Amino acid sequence: MSRIKKAFENKKAFIPFITCGDPDIETTESIVNEVIKAGADLIELGIPFSDPTAEGPVIQAANVRALKNGITTDKIFELTKRLREDTEIPLVYMTYANVVYSYGSERFIGKCSEIGIDGIILPDLPFEEKDEFSDICKEKGVDLISLIAPTSRQRTAMIAREAEGFIYLVSSLGVTGQRDRIDTDLSPIIKTIKENTDIPCAVGFGISDPTQAAGMAALSDGAITGSAIIRIIEEYGREAPAHVGAFVKSMADAVHSA
């Protein structure tokens, strides 16, 4: 059984997102270890991109900080390798198509497979364009995670049928970041997804407190939180790991009891 599949086995999953290299690679390593201890079920590691068009201001700023501090794809590969020595938690990269393509898709995905990355999320890669990446991913045994949005409508079934790993369901319109509330009625979308695939479906975008996380996890198979974590890192910098750990524990507990 794949590590991703295991993360959702008989439970709802809480999935934190962390931008690698913000504020520096050592802090990222400590944060990852803290969130594992705090009960995270799967971790999204963000590889910074200069122009992250799907991100709101909080994650954009984290990308800027990380790149300014000299983070590179190669340094993130090294970090991942170190992390993988001590943990079996599923790890997925979240980045933009150009980061993979420009590195050489074969080379990038091959590296992922070698160092124990379980999946890749590329928010600027829709269904129509996925083949050039998914063919390599299949060959290397890395799941290319598909996103479904409230605007997907007739596309939902088509995407779900070819999805791998888990489905990232975007909670609402817009970019990543905090929302006061999520108005989208996700139930019909999740129903369509479930009719077309057996793989789990986690909801992300704008989930910033335990109540929201529990609500989303109750509807689906898990909840994803990014910006709320990045804000803690922004506030505490190198002192962030313990604070992030405490926050992730509250989120994971809420999701696990949903």
Add this chain to the structure above:
Amino acid sequence: MRKKGRFGAHGGQYIPETLMNAVIELEKAYDHYKEDPDFNRELNTLFNEYAGRPSRLYFAKKMTEDLGGAKIYLKREDLNHTGSHKINNVLGQALLAKKMGKTRLIAETGAGQHGVATATAAALMGMECVVFMGEEDTKRQALNVYRMRLLGSEVISVTTGTATLKDAVSEAMREWTRRIDDTHYCLGSVMGPHPFPTIVRDFQSVISREIKEEIMKREGRLPDAVIACVGGGSNAMGSFYHFIEDRDVKLIGCEAAGRGIDTFETAATINTGRSGIFHGMKSYFCQDEFGQIAPVYSISAGLDYPGIGPEHAFLHDTGRAEYVPVTDEEAVNAFEYLSRTEGIIPAIESAHAVSHAIKIAPKMSRDSIIVITISGRGDKDCAAIARYRGENIEE
């Protein structure tokens, strides 16, 4: 079936899933209306009565005599309403958006020409309008910011990244994912996800259609070269399009080299970039070894973009068009030259094309013909060029 909007290896639709149905609907609407006689009649009336088309093809006699080589014609897109070629695409897209039931236009702008054109069309058609513009560009193109506001648009100053055109595009894309139902993203160049490169090219192709008709009337033959400046590449694509099949017509795109293609302060994508995926398309981009998009530079806000439209990338690959770098200094010299020689102040963007013509015309025979597209007028640039020359004038 899957791979849509490809120009060789380039193009495609690399955008968030949230936007996919919006571009699919846009494609369907465009495919329908481009064949619709009423739509085309309406657009042609707007082109003619509102924008002032056809634009003039002017024989630059003094410039021709001064350079002593090829006959030089100027395609005067600067004479269009709003002062640039941008209005061609905007009238088309605004009309299309209106037919689709959209009530709000958003746009990115670099030099402000596309923003002004979009604000104009929005005013004309009674639509709401929001323009995203890099903070850096709002400073160097302050006059255009005022024009947009005067036309009833909101101008949002973008402070992220390099605070220039690429960041304005990113922010407009983010805004579109927030609000799709009533909003059309009026993209200003032959770039972005399919169907934009095709739609913008088609609306801009009126430029080459007119050049062809007029030059056949005047000279009885096709030109030897068509020269246009290239940022994203809309005026160049419009100027080239109807000549692509005419293999004897050289197509030359002039990229902004900034302080030189051997420096980091350049925006010459074909000359310094490599294949990448950004802003919805696969094309050539200025980027580092890890695919981080480079902070490009040019004196011209309209050419200060790290990518190029996918059809240009294809024309480059096949060798059908040639892309040459032109530095700030060369462009400013050409800006001054055309003003002095012909009494025409070109946009600093267009001055890049003028500069290359100045280089090659003297080497060509007197019976050869060059057409330069003057994509816009240079009033907006006067203060910045004065500053470049060390003179501080009040705008």
